[in-house]
Amino acid sequence: MLRSLSVSARFWDRAAKRYAKTPVANKALYQKKLEVTQRYLKSDMYALEFGCGTGSTALVHAPFVKQYEAIDVSPKMIDICKQKLMDQPKANLNFSCLPFESLLSDEGSYDAIIAMSILHLIDVPEEVICKVSKLLKPGGVFVSSTACLEETIPWFKFIGPLGYAMRLLPKIQVLSKKKLELMLLNAGFEIDYQLETHSKKAAHFMVAIKV
Numbered sequence: 682m683l684r685s686l687s688v689s690a691r692f693w694d695r696a697a698k699r700y701a702k703t704p705v706a707n708k709a710l711y712q713k714k715l716e717v718t719q720r721y722l723k724s725d726m727y728a729l730e731f732g733c734g735t736g737s738t739a740l741v742h743a744p745f746v747k748q749y750e751a752i753d754v755s756p757k758m759i760d761i762c763k764q765k766l767m768d769q770p771k772a773n774l775n776f777s778c779l780p781f782e783s784l785l786s787d788e789g790s791y792d793a794i795i796a797m798s799i800l801h802l803i804d805v806p807e808e809v810i811c812k813v814s815k816l817l818k819p820g821g822v823f824v825s826s827t828a829c830l831e832e833t834i835p836w837f838k839f840i841g842p843l844g845y846a847m848r849l850l851p852k853i854q855v856l857s858k859k860k861l862e863l864m865l866l867n868a869g870f871e872i873d874y875q876l877e878t879h880s881k882k883a884a885h886f887m888v889a890i891k892v
């Protein structure tokens with residue numbers, strides 16, 4: 682796992698500047714995801730976002746909760762987040778450079794956990810989803826948006842490992858909606874919302890509640 686985290690951090694460090702400049706591919710869909718997420722946020726909540734990238738989503742959601750922690754494995758991504766935070770200060774928002782797997786918060790620390798475009802980049806997504814479940818209070822909300830490559834580019838399972846072996850790509854899981862749903866159910870979640878889109882390329886957006 683340590684090797685894949687460092688490959689991932691280096692990959693996203695290299696991508697950070699370009700990622701920050703790239704406009705959101707589907708603005709209407711992104712807005713819809715923000716709006717649905719905010720339906721679940723409340724002003725007394727403690728929220729965590731992991732794989733926060735350049736921090737755009739965190740900056741939008743932070744005013745809707747009491748405290749918002751956002752973490753990312755890439756130091757360069759976090760530098761961009763901190764720069765943005767200086768330009769748009771939010772007293773309840775903190776950015777830290779940390780892989781989710783190393784986060785040491787107590788069980789039941791958060792009311793909401795947000796994971797946008799990240800679960801398919803995790804070494805063992807089942808373990809990470811179980812950790813999310815532990816970190817949430819009962820009734821807590823897990824919002825995720827995940828590329829399901831098994832449904833879009835199934836042949837990626839042949840070239841992905843090659844790209845990883847050559848250190849050109851981070852480890853990328855070939856997930857499906859079914860696999861994701863099963864992981865969530867096994868970790869003690871109920872699925873409360875799923876965004877149906879017409880685009881085959883769209884990531885699968887779900888809101889799950891810890892039972």
Ligand SMILES: C[S@@+](CC[C@H](N)C(=O)[O-])C[C@H]1O[C@@H](n2cnc3c(N)ncnc32)[C@H](O)[C@@H]1O
Binds near residue numbers: 689731733755779
């Ligand atoms: C595809 S980007 C998504 C960024 C942002 N969430 C978004 O939707 O634009 C994936 C991000 O996850 C971060 N990441 C990858 N593995 C991680 C891990 N194990 N823990 C925390 N962050 C991680 C990467 O550094 C990168 O910034």
